[in-house]
Amino acid sequence: MDSNGNVYNSNEGLLSHPTSYFDYLFSSNGIANTDANLEGVETCITASMNVDLTRAFSYEEMCIALKNMSPLKASGEGGLGVVFCQRFWHIVGKEVASYCIEVSNPGSMSQFRPISLCNILYKIVAKMLVNRFQSILYFCIDETQSVFVLGRLIFYNILAAYEILYFMSKRRLGKLGSFALKLDISKTYDRVE
Incomplete structure (x- = not known):
């Protein structure tokens, strides 16, 4: 079944639907100026590192x-x-x-x-x-991306989130409130952009 609710039963449909799905998932929508995306990103690979990598x-x-x-x-x-x-x-x-x-x-x-x-x-x-x-x-890798750092586990992020939410639920004093936001991002690592 596709995202519009269309059901594919024929061999042709079962072949064409996955193809179109992955074509969409892995194709670019075309970014006009890619330089703008990298303006705030500092270069972290030096020339000598690049020589070693290549x-x-x-x-x-x-x-x-x-x-x-x-x-x-x-x-x-x-x-x-x-x-x-x-x-x-x-x-x-x-x-x-x-x-x-x-x-x-x-x-x-x-x-x-x-x-x-x-x-x-x-x-x-x-x-x-x-x-x-x-x-x-x-x-x-930035230090905040702990899952990619050797010796750190993604489980640590779960513990940190639990502690923050526990603190927020027990806080009773002060005029400023607390706010937590959970975002579901569907497999961002699978997308081209």
């Missing part, structure tokens, strides 16, 4: 990424997980390393897959990217 991956980075991955967490094609690559590195290491370090630019839709369907090689590349970003991520 340099070619090394064999050592790939080995560190593989070593830091949980051996049984992500199974690959045919059920072979990270543990296979870790255990038989002396046999498959050269081929795995050459693939992960020399990943070509994807050129067709068949080269893109949801993360749950990605094999171990893609997950090693993703881990290499994560490892590289970890060194500079601290400079890019």
